[in-house]
Amino acid sequence: MASPLRVLIHGGGIGGLTLATALARRGHHVEVAEIRDEVEALGVGIIQPSNALHVMREIGVLDACLRAGFEWEILTIADPTGNTLAEIPQPRMDDAPPNNGIPRPALAGLLNAAAVDAGAVIRFGTTITELTDDGTGVDVTLSDGSTGRWDLVVGFDGIGSPLRTRLYGDRYVPEYTGFANWRVTVPRQPQVRGVVMGTAGQDAKALLTPITEELMYLGAVFAEPEDFRPDPERAHEQLKERLTMFSGPIAEALATVTDPASVVYSRISQVTVEDAWHVGRVVLAGDAAHASTPHLAQGAAMAVEDALVLAQSLDAESDVAAALKAWEDRRRPRAMWVQAVSRAVLKQETGTPTTPEEDELLKIGIPGAAHVLVKPY
Template sequence: MTRTVEHVLIIGGGFSGMAAAIELRKRAIAVDLVEVDPGWRSYGAGISLGGATLRAFGRLGILGEFLELGHCADGVGLYRSDGSLLGELPTPRLAGPDVPGGGAIMRPVLAAILARATRASGADVRLGCTFTSINSDADGVDVTFSDGATRRYDLVIGADGLYSAVRSTAFPEAPRPSYTGQGVWRAVVPKPANIKSAVMWIGPHLKAGVNPVSRDSMYLFIAEDRATNERIDESEFLPRLRSLLAQFSAPDLIAIGEQLNESSHIVFRPLEELLVGQPWFKDRIVLIGDTVHATTPHLASGACIGIEDAIVLAEECAGERSLHEMLQRFQARRWERCRMVVENSARLGEIEIAGGDKLEHAAIMRESLMKLAQPI
């Protein structure tokens, strides 16, 4: 019997798009993946990952390479801005009894791991290419590409990120990303011997943290309240980040500030969020990842829920139901989990900006991590 989905196009080569290619190929579904960036680059410093993400890496088959090239540890140490201990946030071991409950890695390193797995899966990867038109009918989707080629597919997956061209084309009524009132600074610094896992220092209106990304490096992050989303020139990055660190008296952060220099890979990103209402599919086009549920990093779960989307969608596409039933099942399995991450992350940011109830903040963190621990 011919399956409902035999040939899929994925538009976007980020984490969720690559994960979808890997999972669909496991089920012998033909995959074309197009990525507009000819260099298939991933920007940024480190990325923190929870146990649910590591569990998803196990499903993808990349957990071993992540453990070799990244860093894993249990728990998150919580401190006041002066360095005095507040407590520790436990991180359940969701990827297996021998795999710590959290970790971190450089974004470009993780992207390279996924890119190797995507190519090894047999997906047809075309870089420097995107779509120019998508026309869906009852039996398939005709896609014209920027290189002049035209191909027909059973399903098109939009995984082209926060400012998705697929979303704008197929879902013109969808909301646009919105600025949250915070920005995040990141940098890469040497890892001292006393930092063995993720650590955060919490001040009245600033939150700083570090997370090891390898045996000898860690990445620094600082969440800063910013009333307006204004561009910051790169020449200001180093002095501004040093100025923010100067607001903490914790010895570890003082030492980090002294180590920062022009080679510290400093990046700044205004925090934006997006939650597109149901459904995330129309005819033979479906959206996944940041394209429909971009979240702030407060729960360290943005990459997680995008990769989970890919896993669930591939599971549903392997069946023999009608395409509409498959996509409905995908939607039903993903909506509440993704909504929770986006909205709870947003609430954590609101509490931080307002200097609000720390007990509410802690309760939301605990509740969210418990829900993320549940199977997908």
């Protein structure tokens, strides 16, 4: 597109800040409306698979991610005592590393800095209160009382996306899968130099993921009632009760957890917007459009791919409408495939009945999926 665009991004998380950086580096005028009052990130750590690291390279922050995190290339499958059952090398996309574990707060900080350095404006404590798209631009009122007119509004505002509700009402709401993720940051054991998946069959699986030289996180998924919340006084004990079948490294990691407040609990939900992801000049991306379960470690990777491909589509097409169509034509098949495979893996690992279509998807396996996802997006 020949002329710089005015773009408002609703949401300053991983996807929103990646898009802000990619667009600002291309000369567009970018503002980010972020409802939180400062740079922060909930949760513990995150895995950046090779396709996500490829995007980080494209926006100029790959080296910063690797310095802040822990690069790794071998997935180890272990029995409940910690004995190795298999070591699986992970594929890479072009010259990006296979994987990087990184603390979420560190990633949020470096992406925010990259966006600001590129020229984007981050407006904290701000959200959209009014929005009118007249076909040639979008008039927006923000919660601080300011107004503006934008060529494009992008909703990277998460699985509970307020912008999605504005576009579609209650047609697309998060669907709870029946499972929840328990995670806690612990000291990294020297032998944990890549993800270690401890498996006790369908009873339990637990992952140790290095995120710095000093730290790793322990994660595990269990079926939980929708209204369940950990006891704030004994959440660490409740996690240990769910993992009593493990000894070895996982038990050693659990032994270091003494503070119930350090346990992060999140229900696993998904969203699939079946209609077009864009309405006029307003577009949904990342979890706002296609949130998936975490079983391929691809949620944030899909968001940053969305961001980079949107920036590329705006480069390549003559107008916003054509760019949004080209973007969705590229992104929908890949994101929907990730969502379907990830949900099938969740059901397989927890002994939940799968459909014939899911059985076909499961034939590729997690290693096979990793190889698919390092192909061009």
